[in-house]
Amino acid sequence: MIKQKLAFNWASSCGGCEIAIFELGTKLVELTNKVEIIFWPAIMDYKYQDLEEMPDRSIDVAFMNGAIQNSENEHMAKLLRAKSKILVAFGSCAYTGGIPALANTTTRDEIFTNSYKDTPTTVNPEKTLPQTKFQAKEGELSIPEFYNTVKSLDQVVDVDYYVPGCPPVGEQVTKVITQFVDGLSPLPPKGSILGASDRSLCYECKRVRDERKIGRIVRTYQTIPDPQKCLLEQGIICMGPATRGGCGSVCLDANMPCRGCYGPLPKAIDQGGKMLSALSSIFDAQTEEDVQKIADSVVDPIGTFYRFSMSRSLMRRTKK
Amino acid sequence: MSTMPQKRVGVFICHCGLNIAGTVNINEVVERAKKQAGVVLAVDHKYLCSEPGQALIKDTIKQQHLDAVVVAACSPAMHESTFKNVVQSTGLNRYNCEIANIREQGSWVHDDRERATAKSHVAVRQAIEKVKLNEALQPITVPVTRRVLVVGGGIAGIRAALDVANAGYEVYLVEKSGTIGGRMAQLSETFPTLDCSTCILGPLMVEVYRHPNIKLLRLSKVEEVKGYIGNFKVTVRQEPPYVDVAKCNACGECAKVCPAEVPNEFDMGLTWRKAIYTPFAQAVPPAYVLDSKNCLGLLPQACGECKRACDKYGTSCINLDAWPQVHELEVGAIIAATGYELYDAAKLTEYGYGTHPDVMTSLEFERMLSASGPTSGEIRCPSDGRIPREIVFIQCAGQREPETALPYCSKICCMYTARHAMMFHHKVPDGQAYVFYMDIRAGGKGYEEFVKRCQEEKGLLYLRGRVAKVYEENGKLIVKGVDTLSGKTVEINADLVILAVGMVPSAESHDLASKLKASLDAYGFFAEAHPKLRPLESPTAGIYIAGAGHAPKDIPDTVAQASGAASKALDLLSSPTLEREPTVAKVTGELCSGCGICIPICPYTALTLSSTTKVAEVSAALCEGCGTCVASCPSGALTLRNLTDEQILAMVEAIVAS
Amino acid sequence: MKTITINPVTRLEGHGKISIFLNNEGNVENAYFQVPELRGFEKFCEGRLIEEMPDITSRICGVCPEAHHIASTKALDAVFHVDPPPAAKKLRELLYSAFFVADHITHFYVLAGPDFVVGPDSPKSERNVLGVIAKVGLDVGASVITHRSDALQVIATIGGKRIHPSCGVPGGVSKAITEEERTKIETIAQSEVEFARSTLRLFEEVVLKNESYTNLIRSDAYQSKTYYMGTVDDQNRVNFYDGKIRVVDPEGKEFAKFAATDYQQHISEHVEPWTYLKFPYLTKIGWKGLVGGKGSGIYKATPLARLNVAEGMATPSAQAEYKRMYETLGGKPVHSTLATHWARLIELLYASERMLELSKDPEITNTNIRTIPTHTPDEGVGAVEAPRGTLIHHYKTDQAGIVKAVNLIVATTNNHAAISMSIKRAAEGVIKKGEVSDGILNMVEMAFRAYDPCYACATHTLPGQMPLNVEIRAKNGAIIRNLRRP
């Protein structure tokens, strides 16, 4: 039997997705009978050049996690795209930009100034900043170019499938990978979202809902929420209604709100915008003053509604 | 975009004489329209709404096998239905027609020919993009329950109930008190004809009681209203039938022995009645009523005198253990005729009502004038029963006072005050009556003449001005006011002062309105769908309004509106089904997570969460198509037929692209 | 002059690139370790809600999200001036110990293990976790996976998620545990202790009993004398969750001991133009370039460093192993980079023992797990020992609790300078006369991997990848030899 050739790679990600795949645990070992993992730099001594030398489309399925935040990420994405028959954007960062895309609320210059000059422990009298090309006395040293705007994977290469989640939960990962490996069921249409529900988290949330009404926004540190009742109805902003299910509502089980890592729903043009609309629609206020009061208590709309989906949002970044 | 095959679109551009062509370069609009994807042809015409114009559209649709049509002309508010009908007449679905408004929002508002032309082109493009994505829709037909509920047993409710019943449809008439008749039954005479009120009302009450098509539910209250136009489900709660109406022969033995006495509301508290009583002589049904609030006998069974008396001398029709009854009614239309109450005169401290017995409201005075009233029609001062010589009528008492009391005019006070003054003069020929007024409002058939006649009575003085104060001074009431005509302050020693206080909506109307989801106006009266064009309907479909619950009215207006509301309801009942606009919200079940955000958004309760699938469902019959739920749906599972996000964005692109 | 570029160093959580310059004799002239990424967390956290920091900063690293989550949560306690109930603190530490177990297992078996268990010269196709499993046997392999997974399950039970937990709130944790959950945790902890012991035995077998490895450990190439930093409890014993930060000099004498709040007086960061990562150093001594010794402010914060600064371990068996290591390696402090692996396993044992203690603590199931803050948020510092070193989160907010400033001293960053030096030393030790082989290059990487560097953390960036590619260039830059791993 010919083994399926798989590859895993990371761009701008925290490594949590790698761990998530590693979460396959014993299954991973079983898998190695069916598949050949021919590229997985996080775990194996395979090198970039090995990849470069493979013929195009020689990888059956490549899983790429992480957002695109620098020239190297982009280069890598293009390379992997060329070498793979199927490219899967794995995890929130590759799919929607994830947490790194919050950098789209600021700029490269602001980040550099902050990191290399302003932070209190930084001592940098010469105001040195990292250079993409630097002439050391022994020779030239180069580092990749840092991008001003963080992109999702499909904003730099063509992507076949998406697996949402920060990180995708174990069972879902297993489902997805076996789906590719045993090739029993025909693959879903290109562009499909794998390992997640088509319905929002509310569909699988066990909490009790009463009346959809929000009198005031309550911040998580201000109250001990009733673990049985819908958080939204307790005034806590929960992204559940605007977020794909499939994670098993684990955060809610920990009595914390959903932050939206599973991304927008199938027919939602923009996750954050949709949540904003849903939330404000049920503000319990009739007059401009009262509405304003509640609106003002939503302190950080972008950071709340686009926690994980800034790159995939309509606006994508702030105007600077 | 969408997967449906490209529609063959025809674009028709109207000159509207020079109205459009005067500012817009029609040729250019035509030529640019031709270049749009899907457009088979674009033609112009001098007057598309004219017969030849419509014919042009028809013929072209047939010859060119068009699937969709864009008409660039005046505002859709003008001729949208006209052109949709044209399209429909060719066999195409009427929703394959879109209007581009290039007149009201084009040629008429821009001088610059170039800009007006460019904007008109954009409007046409928008319409093209939208119509391509329109789906063919059939009007929604819903069955009609051919029965009517009338709430309120006053003259309005009585009239409406009779009209519907006489037309051959069943009517439920729900009345809160023990009898129908309402305010009109309390009146002694009516203006301008001085008919005896009960004499003209009585027969109608009996007719209602006897009518085979009318089911009278007295001592009843609407508890819940579900459903929608043509299909309401109403829960009515009725007081326990302590007295068996069928058996009771009104012998009155029960009342004789009843130990509980309470003020008689029918006489505005000027007399007393027992806890078991008959509201008034002509009360319908002609049976005694047990006032459970004041009866000593109920829960725990303590007294029971009436029952013993009834069993002994009467028809043993009293059952003190009776239970309340709950009626589930199914009706197609509801007529709200909840009537009015008087503004609380005690709030008008300057007039001393409530502190001095000889200051009365006009309705109390009305009872005194009535032959069946507390004084059998004689006018006497409540304080000591003497016959008043000097009487002062104060019009607009607490009315037309935006800051302190009612901002509005109750419309009938000028008339009944004139009548009261006249009646006083007839009953106390040597007495002197004063009427303080601001201006006389006597619009209505024979009204002005009537007031004039009253004013000509001698011993009756009309003073134009407001009364500042009414106070007591050694046994006499002093009325201080100004006569703005003479500019003098007047001070009158009065025996009796009558306050023409205003009409306010009855206490029930607010509660009922919220159950009907019918909106009220600022004062708590029922709001109409349109002040001029739809004065008989509430904005909520299937709800009609009649009488003083809608606004202060006199009897003729009330009866007219009642008959109007009845015929509106009959219009609805005339067909077994009714048609509604199909451009309503739609849920894609597979995408809905039942998060429930949309449920409270809908003002028509058209959205519900299915108990089986747990996801949202739209009642197409209830939905008015506002689309507010669509915007609130976080998963995009809700869409609005023929105004989807896709269509709106296609139009947006048409705007920004050009 | 020739350039060797090891690019990237694989099997590290994150991203690094090593450039070695040879002189004409083919000996190492200089070696640069570059971190090619930056993410700007410190900047883009500004404007966010302060209470969201544990959720956001945990995404700095998916390998040690718990470290960031807990450090951040402790910073929130400080920002809101609120003291969590005892049960909450214990739950946090329990979660944290479980995390250390999982993380150290991952590192030893998945990242560093291949070097020792499979061997540095073995073919790359085997030099990975699967190779390790092949070598130690599938059942051991399975047990590695199970014990790692069980530890993550404990994290999920307390923190909601196996990766990126979400339980951290100012003044406590969001969820208590039931007696039923406690029992499960105790059982797991019990078995983790056993597994830690067996891992130490395995280390004994394949490493300590293997001449070539022990030589490696002792070899000059892997010696690196610097200051050491770590967190200790009131008896100067290793503590991961809380305590004072202690620094010892290369001779092992206490140089400083301070509360995390005072970190700014002790730690500064230096910037170089050829890497995105800054170089922390001891302020009082100052930046003297990439040189070790007492005169240079460079310090290490690693498992070995923690053991070097401490006077013992807080649990019995771990304490015994602690003693044994120093006896075997000839007393404190130990400077051998590769001994870090041993230290790590001792910590693994300590973490699992601590886990067991806490799981048995009668208070652990108490439902009083949150104190609701009443104080207006302002500023606060939170620190923990991450597996890869001392981790410090420092936040400033406005009165509405909006983040105004963030400063992070991240575990691996502490070791950036030391790593660069170790690499150079290793290169000097193993590359002679321009002789470069795959195995040799891997040995350079070994020096690196000993730190278990996490460049996800360090740069607050995401790991990236580049191939190992050794180019040997003549002075004119022409490639005279191009060498790749066999």
Add this chain to the structure above:
Amino acid sequence: MATTFEPKIVGFLCRWCSYAGADLAGTNRMKYPSNVSSIRVNCSGRIDPVLVMKALALGADGVLIAGCHPGDCHYTNGNIKTLRRFKLLQKMLDQFGIERERVRLEWISAAEGERYAQVVRSMTEQVRSLGPLNWKRELEATA
């Protein structure tokens, strides 16, 4: 003249009040700039903030939402829901760095033709002075 920037403004008008108001302006032959192209919706409550953002992202320089005055909504209170969404959207657009003048919510009754004309005039002027939004280009520029 040719150099003056002509903003593209998308106008979402509710059918019962604002669209009728705009028609009335026409019937009364009031003049105003041609920069606002209207889209007729049944109720301003139909307008999802996402549509507003998409309009801006697609290249609109401004968006006008107009509905019935509070209390006059044909659908009882759809306009109040619009108000709630708008207030929060406005707050978020501030964060995105989009000037408030570019996205406006106005109550315009069927009787207020002059008011509609006035709103269009002032908004066109304000957006013109702000210059093009060019969100797409903005993105490329900062990529």
